[in-house]
Amino acid sequence: MQQPSEQVPALLDGPAVDISDAHELLLGYLEWYRKALIRKLAGLSDDQLRTPVEPLSWSPLGLVQHLSWVERRWLRWGFAAENVVPYPPGGDAKEWTVAADTSAAEVMAAYQAEVTAADSLTAAAALSDKARLGGRFKTPAQAPSLGRILFHLLQEYARHVGHLDVARELIDGETGE
Numbered sequence: 001m002q003q004p005s006e007q008v009p010a011l012l013d014g015p016a017v018d019i020s021d022a023h024e025l026l027l028g029y030l031e032w033y034r035k036a037l038i039r040k041l042a043g044l045s046d047d048q049l050r051t052p053v054e055p056l057s058w059s060p061l062g063l064v065q066h067l068s069w070v071e072r073r074w075l076r077w078g079f080a081a082e083n084v085v086p087y088p089p090g091g092d093a094k095e096w097t098v099a100a101d102t103s104a105a106e107v108m109a110a111y112q113a114e115v116t117a118a119d120s121l122t123a124a125a126a127l128s129d130k131a132r133l134g135g136r137f138k139t140p141a142q143a144p145s146l147g148r149i150l151f152h153l154l155q156e157y158a159r160h161v162g163h164l165d166v167a168r169e170l171i172d173g174e175t176g177e
Contacts, residue, residue, distance in 0.1 A: 062096040072117075076117055
């Protein structure tokens with residue numbers, strides 16, 4: 001018999017095991033990966049957040065900044081065709097490099113703002129809804145469904161949260177779950 005103080009580990013990460021609706025699953029896993037990103041940053045000093053990790057050549061905070069742009073490109077510019085700047089001036093180098101005069105709090109707030117905007121776009125949309133034309137996608141043949149976009153975001157987060165595990169181990173020996 002299990003004692004009250006014993007904790008049973010979850011069998012699966014992400015949404016509850018009884019969720020089978022594809023929309024709920026995709027959004028639930030996306031939320032789980034977003035939270036995993038934040039969990040894996042916990043305990044790092046400002047210097048550790050900002051210093052590029054060798055041999056990766058990016059910082060944990062730079063990864064967060066990159067994911068802000070990813071969220072913006074795929075959901076606001078892509079799915080909703082909002083008139084937003086999809087890439088920072090200066091390209092990839094600027095996307096992954098946090099300016100010295102930008103605080104960690106500012107990077108995290110910008111990330112959270114993109115997540116909030118993305119959540120508002122995806123909550124009421126159906127997975128079969130096609131991306132609007134005019135932003136990232138110019139023709140109906142180019143426009144993916146929301147389900148396709150969310151699947152892409154999940155693989156993006158899965159890769160980068162795994163990368164952050166490696167970076168964290170190189171920084172302070174902390175290993176991922």
